[in-house]
Amino acid sequence: MPAPPDAALVARIAASTGLSPAEAARVVEDVVAFHAEPVEDYVRRRHAQMKTYGARNDEIFARIAEELAGRVVAAPGLSERQLRRIVYG
Known part of the structure; x- marks a missing residue:
């Protein structure tokens, strides 16, 4: 609890x-x-949301990196490769 x-x-x-x-x-x-929300869950959720609306991966990963940098509880800096690995394994 x-x-x-x-x-x-x-x-x-x-x-x-x-x-x-x-x-x-x-x-x-x-x-x-x-x-x-764990960083990995956030990245997967946001990737799926943006993919639903037709965004391309290069746009998605750049936007997710910007969003993570601005979160109140800051996430670690993640490279595009790290973001891809979270989504695709």
């Missing part, structure tokens, strides 16, 4: 948004879960 969200953060979110403490806690848990 994951740790409960930080009480001070939940209180701040509740106060600044008008959400109830329970609603604010769910928001915090959702955000933490989003950023806890």
Whole structure:
């Protein structure tokens, strides 16, 4: 079972948004879960999403590399080859 969200953060979110403490806690848990996604899962998911819309691999891998660099919980720098290996093995 994951740790409960930080009480001070939940209180701040509740106060600044008008959400109830329970609603604010769910928001915090959702955000933490989003950023806890393993890099490999993120790369595979984003590759599949972009492939669905007809993007080419060179475009996809460049975009994924940019996205990873900008994530709040920064992923390690991955080369295009490493990204390809995550997707194709």
